[in-house]
Amino acid sequence: xxxxxxxxxxxxxxxxxxxxxxxxxxxxxxxxxxxxxxxxxxxxxxxxxxxxxxxxxxxxxxxxxxxxxxxxxxxxxxxxxxxxxxxxxxxxxxxxxxxxxxxxxxxxxxxxxxxxxxxxxxxxxxxxxxxxxxxxxxxxxxxxxxxxxxxxxxxxxxxxxxxxxxxxxxxxxxxxxxxxxxxxxxxxxxxxxxxxxxxxxxxxxxxxxxxxxxxxxxxxxxxxxxxxxxxxxxxxxxxxxxxxxxxxxxxxxxxxxxxxxxxxxxxxxxxxxxxxxxxxxxxxxxxxxxxxxxxxxxxxxxxxxxxxxxxxxxxxxx
Ligand SMILES: NC(=[NH2+])NCCC[C@H](N)C(=O)O
Numbered sequence: 001x002x003x004x005x006x007x008x009x010x011x012x013x014x015x016x017x018x019x020x021x022x023x024x025x026x027x028x029x030x031x032x033x034x035x036x037x038x039x040x041x042x043x044x045x046x047x048x049x050x051x052x053x054x055x056x057x058x059x060x061x062x063x064x065x066x067x068x069x070x071x072x073x074x075x076x077x078x079x080x081x082x083x084x085x086x087x088x089x090x091x092x093x094x095x096x097x098x099x100x101x102x103x104x105x106x107x108x109x110x111x112x113x114x115x116x117x118x119x120x121x122x123x124x125x126x127x128x129x130x131x132x133x134x135x136x137x138x139x140x141x142x143x144x145x146x147x148x149x150x151x152x153x154x155x156x157x158x159x160x161x162x163x164x165x166x167x168x169x170x171x172x173x174x175x176x177x178x179x180x181x182x183x184x185x186x187x188x189x190x191x192x193x194x195x196x197x198x199x200x201x202x203x204x205x206x207x208x209x210x211x212x213x214x215x216x217x218x219x220x221x222x223x224x225x226x227x228x229x230x231x232x233x234x235x236x237x238x239x240x241x242x243x244x245x246x247x248x249x250x251x252x253x254x255x256x257x258x259x260x261x262x263x264x265x266x267x268x269x270x271x272x273x274x275x276x277x278x279x280x281x282x283x284x285x286x287x288x289x290x291x292x293x294x295x296x297x298x299x300x301x302x303x304x305x306x307x308x309x310x311x312x313x314x315x316x317x318x
Contacts, residue, residue, distance in 0.1 A: 001038075001039045001041055001200045001204060001206040001208075001209045001210070002024055002027060002028050002031070002038055002039065002040055002041065002210050002212070003024075003041045003043050003196075003209065003210065003211045003212065004020050004021060004023065004024020004025070004027075004028075004040070004041070004042075004137075004210075004211075004212040005017055005020050005021040005024055005042050005126075005130075005135070005137055005212075006020065006041075006042055006043040006044055006045070006213070007044060007045070007122075007126055008044065008045030008046075009044055009045060009046045009118065009119050009122040009123075009141075010050070010051075010054055010076050010077075010079070010080045010118055010122055011045070011077070011080060012077055013125070013126055013129065013272055014272075015253040015261055015272070015275070016213075016214045016252065016253055017272075018129070018133075018253075018272055018275075018317070019214070019250055019253055020212045020213055020214070020250070021129070021130070021133060021135055021137075022133065022135075022317075022318050023212050023248065023250060024040070024212040025040075025133070025135045025136075027210065027212070027248070028040050039138065039204060039206070040136060040137050040138055041137070041138060041139075041140050042126075042137040042138060042139040042140070042141070043140065043141065043142065043196065044119075044122075044123075044126075044139055044141040044142070045141070045142055046119050046141035046142055046143045047141065047142040047143040047146060047192070048142070049098075049101050049186070050080075051100075051101065051104055051115055051118070052097040052098055052099070052100035052101030052102075052104060053083050053084065053086075053087045053094075053097040053100075054079070054080065054083050054118055055097075055100045055104060055111055055114045055115060055118070056083075056093065056096050056097040056099075056100040057079070057082065057083035057086060057087075057093075057097075058114055058118070059100075059114070060093075076118070076121050076122055076125065119141075123139070128273055129272050129273060129276070132273070132276050132314060133276075133314060133317075133318070142189075142192045142196075145192050145195040145196045145199060146187075146192070146195075148195040148198060148199055149187050149191050149192065149194075149195045152191075152194055152195045152198045153169075153180060153181065153191065153194070155198075155231070156171065156180075156194070156227070156231055159230075159231055159232075161173075161227065161230055161231060162180060162181075165177060166183070167183040168181060168182055168183045169181035171223070171227045171230075173223075173226050173227065173230055174219075174222065174223050174226050178190050178223040178224065178227060180194065189220070190220065190223070190224060193220070193221075193224045194224060194227065194228070197209065197224060197228055197233070197245065198233065201228075201233055201234075201243055206243060207242045207243050207244075208242065208243065208244050208245075208246070209243070209244070209245045209246070210245075210246050210247075210248055211245075211246070211247050211248065212248045212250070213247070213248075213249065213250075214249060214250055214251070214252055215249035215250065215251060215252075216252070217247070217249070218247060218249045221245075221247035222247065224245075225237075225245045225247075228245065275317070276313070276314060276317065279313035279314060279316055279317045280309050280310050280313035280314065281309075281313075282313065283308075283309040283312040283313040283316065284305060284306075284309035284313070287305060287308060287309050287312070288305070
């Protein structure tokens with residue numbers, strides 16, 4: 001199982017996700033070339049308390065039905081921003097948003113439908129990037145593993161691995177302890193990853209599970225892996241045995257000024273599709289310049305110029 005790309009619904013798909021997409025795809029291609037069966041998993045962040053906020057905001061903005069919302073959301077990132085602003089500034093709205101989470105988690109139709117349409121809008125945007133990069137992925141988002149969390153935690157509790165700490169439930173072993181149930185009783189990123197690991201080992205029968213994210217998540221994965229070893233799901237690290245789990249961490253993408261590159265700056269959003277457009281148009285300009293210089297330009301059709309600048313531009317990004 002190769003877990004890569006994995007952006008978050010309704011949030012920006014940032015350059016770090018592009019890097020994960022490209023490294024993950026490269027690894028997948030190497031394994032596939034060696035005739036190893038690869039499950040290319042897009043572990044999208046499609047669950048969590050932020051959906052209460054988004055859905056409530058959607059309902060209040062479009063009280064006359066979800067139909068209109070589909071088109072009106074349009075730019076999901078600014079929709080997210082507006083919802084977040086209201087959430088932070090308006091305590092009444094915050095309360096309603098928290099109610100909405102409960103109703104979503106209870107599976108009320110109207111809430112599920114709104115959640116689904118928000119996910120679909122994001123998915124369409126992600127797909128534009130995957131298509132351009134020629135990367136294939138199969139989505140199994142965080143929400144997929146939700147039903148497995150309680151029984152997985154029950155198993156870990158039965159093995160004596162989960163303890164109480166300041167109202168939360170945690171797995172000790174590495175420092176800091178891994179929080180698996182929040183103080184409010186909710187599950188989190190770690191509980192989802194434990195359930196996903198359990199599923200990949202027991203249902204998908206994975207021999208090797210590889211996660212590709214930036215190094216910022218190294219500690220998270222090592223804590224999850226160590227919990228899995230304590231539970232006896234994975235063999236001892238020192239033995240080169242299967243099944244195994246690995247984190248492929250890459251460095252942060254830096255901007256020209258050497259600081260962490262953000263696709264969304266305060267003065268406006270830089271979308272990843274725009275980044276790809278830019279790569280293509282810069283290589284087209286260079287191509288035309290050089291072909292003109294060496295007198296070859298007349299021999300090239302527009303289509304050849306287009307295809308070549310795409311290959312060079314996207315290739316450069318990759
Ligand atoms: N199984 C995982 N945790 N995979 C990586 C998920 C990455 C996460 N959605 C992020 O954007 O940072």
